[in-house]
Amino acid sequence: MSEILAIYRKEMKTYFNSPIAFIVISSFLVITNWLFFDYGDYPFFAINIADIRGIFDYGAIVLLFIAPAVSMRLISEEKHQDTLELLVTMPITDMQIILGKYLSTLVIFAIILGGTLIAPISISFVGDLDSGIVISSYIGFFFLGATYLAMGLAASSFTRNQIVAYIMGIVIIAVFFLMNGMANGSGFIATLFENLSIRFHYQNFFRGVLDSRDLLYFISLIFVSLLVSSTALASRKSK
Amino acid sequence: MIDVQNVTKSYGAFEAVKDVSFTVEQGEILGFLGPNGAGKTTMMKMITCYMPPTDGTITVDGLNVLTESMGVRKKIGYLPESTPLYEEMGVRDYLNFIADVRKVNGADRTRAMDRVISVTGLSKVIHKDIHELSKGYRQRVGFAQAIIHDPEILVLDEPTTGLDPNQIIEIRNLIRELGESKTVIFSTHIMQEVQATSDRVLIIDQGKIAAQGTAQELKASIAGQMHLDMVLRNADKSKFIEVVNSIEQIHLEDIKLQKNGDIEAALKVDAGTDLREQLFDLAVSNKWKILESSPSSFTLEDVFRKLTN
8 A cells, every 4th residue: 555655646746746737627627617607508607507517518528638638647658768667676566556646646636626616616605506416416527537537547558658648548538438429229239339338327427316337337447447557567577 | 696597588589588597696796798689688677577587487585586576676676777767856756756665664764865865975966856967966866766775686787878987987886885785786788897896797698698707717718818910011811821820829810901912910829829939930931021010918808709799
């Protein structure tokens, strides 16, 4: 555990010693709040209904571009600076390295989540928000972000180039996000694609219901992504 | 302390290390000498558990690098060839991070930091960021990182590459100093370096051990042998070759015909023979004129060149 925290502390220092954390957090909040309050056919101020679903709809798309920006450097930078060789020859397992790095991105995301609370808090003063739906939506949004970040980390573990990691991350997330639109009808393939898609499971959280199948879906995606990342690190061990 | 038995490492069809065996005793400084691409780095990466051997076994203080990797890693301090550093970190932050992962905590941490800063002479730059440091200081930070947990074994991959002559001497002194209490393996392609620092030399070429022993032993294998470079005028090349080949103790290494017809020959003379008079007489009887005759003794460089082509 102390190894995981050592990696975590180092990553947090890197995020906050550079403008990365500030840029990522502020751009997400500015863009998402602007989209929610003042954009499109039904901006919040025009429809006059105490509903914050827009935050999570727009947020899912904005995060698709922001999350890979947070995770892109995690492994690719270590490869590029040759520090990975030092890291993996210290007494720490590949999975501990991955978990420490992943934990740091979750904390960045938690700060983002905290920032989005401005909308529900301010709206609750002027209207009647359904707190059950707000809470379940936030849980859904947390798992969505956690999944994006894990996928971005996996993308980062395959290349020494951060830009490649970023684009790869976006593509992987987008494929999983939009999978339910790839097959029509009610056949086996269509059902399979729907059940594999992030959007399908994500939407369920807005009904105010926590379904263990949805939670299990996101947790499995996170688990597989972290496993893939750790396996990519271990590729050096092939005889 | 380190036992390498019949180790082979292949990258696809290419064998970087071929059936290599050697041991390093506790407290010994072993110099790994070889041309670039000889397999030195590959060997070190296997000892430090970065990657496994394709075949054979490596044990470090009795621990197998494959099955007891974590135990091995704790015992080793490793400075890879590229001197891996986090550019954006401060020197102190960087060393703290390494100490963190290596679980050097509390009062031990404070002591360890003071020790490595004084041993590697980092006190002047300890508050700087790593990207501001010169190559020499970067190398020292790399050293500091490798010894922060006071390991029993140090593995240093080309620790002096890219440094200026003063820095090279400083790093060599550092290796000798650390070698007094630790087992050290370091690699280099510079001959004087192993002569200056190591107890034992292992010459590796094309993935195989070409020779091993102390610097003295390797020198003894060629002791007394001499080079003799000659330039002759009015000599016939084929006649000269014939004459030289007729003398058992002389071996013709190279012969060139200069533009003006002079012959330039490089000869190797066996130990314990002085053939200068004989050669003089031969030249006179054949009416050759000796323009130059310069003998020189063999050096370790010659051993290295001979063994590694």
